[in-house]
Amino acid sequence: MAAPSALRDDATLVSHAVVELARRTHFPVAFGGLEHDGAVHVSSIVGARTRSIEGLVVHASRGLGGRALVERRPRMTLDYRTSRSITHDYDRAILGEGIATLFAVPVLVGGTARGVLYCGSWAQAPVGEVEARPAFDVAGELGTELRVRAEVERRLQSAPTPEGGLSAGAREEIRESYAQLRSIAATVGDDSVRRRLEDVEGRLAALTGDTPVTTPDPDVHLSRREIDVLACAAVGSTNGEIATTLQLRETTVKSYLASAMAKLDASTRHAAVTRARRAGLLP
Template identity: 90%
Template sequence: MAAPSALRDDASLVSHAVAELARRTHFPVAFGGLEHNGAVHVTTIVGARTRSIDGLVVHASRGLGGRALVERRPRMTLDYRTSRSITHDYDRAILGEGIATLFAVPVLVGGAARGVLYCGSWAQSPVDDVQARPAFDVAGELGVELHVRAEVERRLADTPAPEGGLGAGAREEIRESYAQLRSIAATIGDDTVRRRLEDVEARLAALTGDAPSASVDADLHLSRREIDVLACAAVGSTNGEIAASLGLRETTVKSYLASAMSKLDASTRHAAVTRARRAGLLP
């Protein structure tokens, strides 16, 4: 079972996702939650006119959301009241809110369903692919956030912190995690999600405990992409591997490396990484 603090973090991620769902889609009601012990616990609701959905717990295979959870694919009903394709265990909550059309999208993490996001409307509202896309995007972004945070927390938990600072092996583990996190963040289009990932990057960078060298120019600044490329180079990735990781052309990677090396007054990528670490720009 997850620690209470982890559950609170999960709840905040769901809260943000549901708010985004309401903002990006045409549905007046949005709600959702994550799976715990075989059931989705709804923790955030936006736009509801009643309190009938409050505290809703949807078990696997039951109702529309339970099917979406088990089947790991979106499910929709245009007329919830008369639908014969789902069980009606949760009529009191859904019909109590007056919902007619209900759309349930699973949140997938590493191929496993970790939760469900719902969109609902009080009138029958057909949904085409264009209208559904924002819901898919929000669920996908939430899945990425959950995956990245879980992976970072796992690595941090597995990293020993001996007295006197981190050992060489632990430092390299943090640097590898940092590079992977930046490569994931580089693929995220949502600014809010990317800023959250950058906050986690800062935590990882701070764990090395290295203070910026006094000999380093305090005004030194690298672009986000230059740091992305250097972070990957720092763990031994080739230009081709960096390009594939960040979704760039190899020539573009070379250009970012050359620019970073110039700013850092370094003649090799190894020297650039060393100077960036001394400047506190890399862990």
């Protein structure tokens, strides 16, 4: 079971996702929650006209969301009241809100369903690719944020913290996490999600305790992609591995490396990484 503080953080992420779900899909009702103790606990609701959905707990395999959870794929019903493909355990909540069309999308993290997001309409409303795609995107972005935070927490909890600061091994773990974070952020299309991931990157980088020993040249600015490539190079990735991680061509990776090396006045990638760290550009 997750710790209470972790659940509060999860609820904040779900709240952001549900707001985005309503905004992007234009469904009048959006709600969702994460799974714990074998059920999805609805923690955020947008657009509801009644309070019937509040506190809804959807158990695995039950109702539309329970099916989406165990099957790990979206489920939809155009007429919830007459649907024969789902159990009707939650009619009081769903029909109490007056929902006719209901669309449920699982939130996947590493192939595991961590929760469900719902879109609802009071009238029957066909859900095609145009309507479904934004919901898939929001669920995917929430899954990415959960995956990133879980990985960071795992590494930080396992890192030794002797008196006087982190050990060398722990710092390398954090640097590897930083590189992974940047590679994940590079694949996220939504600017607001990317900004939140970059905030996590900054906090993670600060944990190494490294203080820049030189002041960066104000005329030298590395682009986001140049820092992405350097962060991967810093943990020993080859050009081919960097290309795969960041979904770039290998020639493009070489170009970013060359550009970063030139800006940092470094003759090798290792020297570029060292100077970037001294300048506070990398952990």
